Amino acid sequence: QLKAATPDGIDVDFENVGGALMDAIFARLNIGARVALCGLISEYNAEDPPPGPRAFGNLLIQRALVKGFIVLDHFGQAxxxxxxxxxxxxQGKLKPLETVVEGFEQLPTAINMLFDGKNVGKLVVKVG
Known part of the structure; x- marks a missing residue:
């Protein structure tokens, strides 16, 4: 799906997931791509530390820039x-993606979806 969605490769990655998805994205980076590391949610509940960066070779070949991004550093620009x-x-130039889960009783499932990377975009739980 990633290859089909990015036929011309990826120029910018605002990374919040990490793990296998980040590896797949790094494999699609264009020359001069930029990566802002803001989070690695797929690894937050890992029992063991995740292995070191697996895609350094591709980052090198593509001359990619990787930089940490902490939201609080930019709070004044909010x-x-x-x-x-x-x-x-x-204007319809930016369309948010969201996964909607129906019912308060589905909250535990929704939280697991968030940490397992099973949602697309914002995860919304509709209650009532």
């Missing part, structure tokens, strides 16, 4: 970013 993102959404 109002401007929210305005810009809202405008893009209103």
């Amino acid at each position: 109002p401007e970013a929210i305005t810009e993102i809202a405008g893009l959404m209103q």
Whole structure:
């Protein structure tokens, strides 16, 4: 699915997942790609530390830039970013993806989906 969704490769990755998905993304990076590491949720509950970076060779060949990104470092820019993102959404240029789970009783399942990487985009639990 990733190859079909990115036939021209990937220029920018805002990485929040890590693990096998990150490896697959790194294999699709274009020359000069940029990666912002913001989180690695697939590894948060790991019993053992995950193995070291497996894709350094591809990062080297593609001359990719990888940089840590901590949201709090940019907190002062939040109002401007929210305005810009809202405008893009209103224009239809940015479409949020979400996985919707119905019912409060499904909350444990939804939380597991989040940590197992089974959702696409924002995970929403509809209750009531």
